[in-house]
Amino acid sequence: MVAPGESHSPESSNTPFDVDRIRRDFPILATQVKGRPLVYLDSAATAQRPQIVIDAVNRFYTAQNANVHRGVHHLSEVATREFDGARVKVQRFLNAAESHEIILTHGVTESINLVANSYGAKFIGAGDEILLTMMEHHSNIVPWQLLAERTGAKVRVIPINERGEVLLDEYEKMLNPRVKIVGVVQISNALGTINPVKQMIELAHRQGIPVLVDGAQAAPHLNVDVQDLDCDFYAFSGHKLCGPTGVGVLYGKTSWLEAMPPFLGGGDMILSVSFEKTTFNSLPYKFEAGTPDIAGVIGLGAAIDYLNQTRLDRIAAYEKDLLDYATAQVGALPGIRLIGTAAEKAGVLSFVIDEIHPHDIGTILDQEGVAIRAGHHCAQPAMKFFGVPATARASFAFYNTRAEVDALVDAITRVKQVFEI
Amino acid sequence: MSETNELYQQVILDHNRKPRNFKVLEQPTREQMGHNPLCGDELTIYLELEGDLIRDITFQGSGCAISKASASMMTVSVKGKTLAEAETLFREFHQMVKGELDPETAPNHLGRLTILAGVREFPARVKCASLAWHTLHAALEGKSDPLLIKE
Missing domain, CATH: 3.40.640.10 (Type I PLP-dependent aspartate aminotransferase-like (Major domain))
Structure with a gap:
């Protein structure tokens, strides 16, 4: 990455990862969707841009x-x-x-x-x-x-x-x-x-x-x-x-x-x-x-x-913590099957819910302001291997928060309410 | 009513859970497969025609709640209809889900199918609702891949 002595980072390894400050660098994260704050969990499809890039x-x-x-x-x-x-x-x-x-x-x-x-x-x-x-x-x-x-x-x-x-x-x-x-x-x-x-x-x-x-x-x-x-x-x-x-x-x-x-x-x-x-x-x-x-x-x-400047080693550590939290929270919901449970994982939580098609999940989550991807993710051979036509996929970046994971969990609960399971 | 509830109404959920006419016809006059490669929805429609009349119609397949409920409701509404009547329903349904026909103000023959009008608020899902109808249309036209149509 950056050669020694070339990092312009003001961060030291000890300061906590200030996600609120990072979120302010991304103007789109202030968007409201259907009257709720956007919960953008689709960074694996495309990440958002900080102001410096714009x-x-x-x-x-x-x-x-x-x-x-x-x-x-x-x-x-x-x-x-x-x-x-x-x-x-x-x-x-x-x-x-x-x-x-x-x-x-x-x-x-x-x-x-x-x-x-x-x-x-x-x-x-x-x-x-x-x-x-x-x-x-x-x-x-x-x-x-x-x-x-x-x-x-x-x-x-x-x-x-x-x-x-x-x-x-x-x-x-x-x-x-x-x-x-x-x-x-x-x-x-x-x-x-x-x-x-x-x-x-x-x-x-x-x-x-x-x-x-x-x-x-x-x-x-x-x-x-x-x-x-x-x-x-x-x-x-x-x-x-x-x-x-x-x-x-x-x-x-x-x-x-x-x-x-x-x-x-x-x-x-x-x-x-x-x-x-x-x-x-x-x-x-x-x-x-x-x-x-x-x-x-x-x-x-x-x-x-x-x-x-944000430092990828800190980004990786923060995202790992977030993914572990999301895996525990979403994985604990009854009727959820996680697709992809490798020991070494990053950024992506793919799942299916008994008898509910991922597109229905995606639509209802969107109504709750939660943006995820539903589909085969341009990886149909992998989908076939797991015996599903598609999955719902939440993907995380370093600007996401535990509160957004909680919003995802609430929205999944809403899906199950709608489908009465 | 929220948009979620508007889309996922009880009738739709019921058709998804217990789809009507959900079986293979052993000796169909026509058989047509429909596939939405974007989401993997797949269904096959079986038709028993008698002259100008749709004597029986069934379907099989897998897909989201909207595509399955729409297919189920379609079989109920076109069974016993003439080909011309089914084509009219196809046209009106298509216009309704695309937001080009408001069933509350424009005269139409849609009946219970208007329950699916909520899909017009969800552009990404219009294809789900219309997959079965396009498949029926193709079967009636007899235009698509002849390998998929048995006569």
């Missing part, structure tokens, strides 16, 4: 807007400096060795599609295997299926147990020379499981197999150090991290990125173009065709500043 985007369009890496004029230089500065913030946030290992994309979905298409085109062929866990998000399944269809490669599924944990023994047995990549989600958006990615990477590397980590849910909740993990690729999205939508990151080790062909072709990713031959730009630009979401990237930089 201001950074606003400032860019108000005072700095120009295209990057092109102009010689003042505004273009300002925009380029801000944009490149944000890339360095991402580099430090992930503790990547080089800033050119940070590819700016539109989000995890594009990041994974980039790897599946570019790495896949060069290194994955007929008969090769792609290993994915049973709990992957559709965005870490479908790009690989499309690749498999094109190339004749095979997607194989790493099994999980009834708590929603990867079966490491089975995984180890599946690793073989035909496996050309492993894709694993660090924190499951549907189950909350924190996967032992470091161990999984080490096992894969013993056989020379690269690993892509989907960090969409992990980056906002854990300190991520890509060099310590030794992952080959790491993807996350800005909007789950309190940053803007439409911007995301692909980290890749230099050696892989150098060896991979471009993904999208266009401006900015070339050095020279003629109809006879085009020479591609160096990293990271080789993978960044066209005008990027400049304001979004700058907003992401501001979000990273904010998280650094």
Whole structure:
């Protein structure tokens, strides 16, 4: 994350986590829904933005807007400096060795599609295997299926147990020379499981197999150090991290990125173009065709500043306490079944209630001002494994409170009243 | 009445708990599956037609309370009706849940189906209420995937 001595944090480890002060940084949290204060428990879908992020985007369009890496004029230089500065913030946030290992994309979905298409085109062929866990998000399944269809490669599924944990023994047995990549989600958006990615990477590397980590849910909740993990690729999205939508990151080790062909072709990713031959730009630009979401990237930089200031280790500890409290309170209600009960969990409480469909739960909770997600969470294979079409999912961020968990419990009680169970 | 109570009225909850005509027809004239991939609601409608008449209609499937109750109430209301009458009900029901027809002021044939009018206040749930009706419509039109329709 932040190199030693670079943290601007005024916090010391001993001061209590001041959630009331943090809530004041998020203007949307003052919203009233149907006459009640908003209880926003859907941060796994998208987190809310602190004022500092809104201001950074606003400032860019108000005072700095120009295209990057092109102009010689003042505004273009300002925009380029801000944009490149944000890339360095991402580099430090992930503790990547080089800033050119940070590819700016539109989000995890594009990041994974980039790897599946570019790495896949060069290194994955007929008969090769792609290993994915049973709990992957559709965005870490479908790009690989499309690749498999094109190339004749095979997607194989790493099994999980009834708590929603990867079966490491089975995984180890599946690793073989035909496996050309492993894709694993660090924190499951549907189950909350924190996967032992470091161990999984080490096992894969013993056989020379690269690993892509989907960090969409992990980056906002854990300190991520890509060099310590030794992952080959790491993807996350800005909007789950309190940053803007439409911007995301692909980290890749230099050696892989150098060896991979471009993904999208266009401006900015070339050095020279003629109809006879085009020479591609160096990293990271080789993978960044066209005008990027400049304001979004700058907003992401501001979000990273904010998280650094708040400190992810304190965020993780606070959220763990909140999740433990919610698990105990909601889990104690009769007729509730928790979906995903891994020993290591973060941020997500997925549940079903006997004979009540999650969409009915979601609608009634909304009437009580409690915003949750009801559905399959783009993880249908995981839903099928647990034998449910969908779940109700409350997800927590560091701006949520125990009082909001209590509001959730009251609202669930109301659901049961309506359905008379 | 609160919006929650407006939507989840006793009649609706009752149809959800004890859906009417909730069975497979052994030899249907037509059979049509409907699926809402967004929420996973799935149902199959079985029709026994006699000329222009819906002699019998049943359904099977799983889904939320709104989709199940709506399907149940639909079977009750179209059984014994002509195809043209069922199409009229489909059109009026669709307009009602989309908020384009106010059953209290506009003339209509909806009868007890107006109990589902509350769904218009819940845009995300309109699809749940109309899934069964769209499935019936497709079955009557005979337009959808022929693999799903047995004649």
